[in-house]
Amino acid sequence: MASQIFRICTHSGSFHADESLAVYMLRLLPRYQNSSLVRSRDPAQWEQADIVVDVGGKYDGTKFFDHHQRGFEETFNEKYATKLSSAGLVYKHFGKEIIGEVIQSKDESVLELLYDKIYKEFIESLDANDNGVSKYDNLTEKAKFNDRNITLPSLVSNLNPHWNAEQSDEDFDRQFLIASELMGNAFVNVVKNYGLSWLPAKKIVEDSFNQRFEVDKSGKILVLSQFAPWKEHLYEIEKSNDKEGEILYVLFEDSGKNWRISTVPITSASFDNRKPLPENWRGLRDDALSKESGVEGCVFVHAAGFIGGAKTKDAVLQLARLSL
Incomplete structure (x- = not known):
């Protein structure tokens, strides 16, 4: 029997880092690996999809993973005050499973440790960026230099078709896949670094301390x-x-x-x-x-x-x- 082909849906048009990563993370899971992707703002397309990301005005933790609706205040857990974006929502529900696939581990203690660490060190900043949260407590603090064009959200933003160039749905869809690959590769490298390098180092230091x-x-x-x-x-x-x-x-x-x-x-x-x-x-x-x-x-x-x-x-x- 042929395996089921799942359908992921996100919005059409211009895209951002959070849904670019959310889609890539889902496709790291075996059941979504060969999923089709639809980019649409048509509610009929949402209903036909198996999972809907960054669109739809709903969050239920099962099918709908949007954060734009009025009253949305979901955070990763009680330790964090940053509201989740679509990346954070997908990570919250599938993060441990995704990490396990990337580093090929089923050790629950390892996955739990990395689950929090990777949120803190990578995902939270994307949530904050998409929700307009500054990393500075003092908003008048002046930066010493401009790093705008080397951040991942900026790199993704610059992949959108230019305002004064061709902007068909096909152009946006093509560029979205490039953005998703960019975000996904960055995420996977972070997971591998923490899971395959940072964590073994911790064991060495812990043993020497003891x-x-x-x-x-x-x-x-x-x-x-x-x-x-x-x-x-x-x-x-x-x-x-x-x-x-x-x-x-x-x-x-x-x-x-x-x-x-x-x-x-x-x-x-x-x-x-x-x-x-x-x-x-x-x-x-x-x-x-x-x-x-x-x-x-x-x-x-x-x-x-x-x-x-x-x-x-x-x-x-x-x-x-x-x-x-």
Whole structure:
């Protein structure tokens, strides 16, 4: 028996980032993978469709996923105040399933974690943009530069046929598919980054945090089993364990098989760190550094005191202990 061909409907005419992504996300699900797409403002077309996105004036979480109607106040959950766009609505109802398809996982704890993370880091900004919500609390704050034409919503907007060029339904439909592909590829890359790179890194940092007292009785030094992006995870793990600001140094093997000692920035965007490496080591290299520190096998300490290196794990651990 032939599988059912589902029909997705969204509005005709000019398009935006939210419905461009919403349609692409639906098509990531096996049942909608080969679905047909109709772009129309004709209610008869809505009724014939299996799912209606960004048009129709209704939201029921089953067939209709519009956000333009009077009284619509739906948010992702109680933690968020941003009203959903069609992208947010589709993501709210199908997000975990979509993520599972992209990263090929059925682990509910993984999907739940990524479901919230990806909304916060990607989908919410599209919801806000489509609903006219500024990211600034102070609306008089002046931007240092104009990034309008490099944002995803702007890139999508610029794919619409020009006002002074041919604007047939076919032209809009053709350009919509290009916009949907643009938004969809960006979304899939974000999901893969968080699911296949960010999440494994968290496990490495979490394990090293739990083993910190085996490294040093102070509990202020982490040794990563392998290098992974660690800063964001460390701040979150410290906070969740009520240990904010506790870790001072993170040690890991670099690509050249030497070892690094890194200080921990006060914040992810800060150039200041919790405890710089000793001033008398800064800017020294090799034998001069080994002589000054009393540790054999040193390679360097940066002149700013935020990172250093040595030939072995034992050597950087000695540097960390001395730096405490």
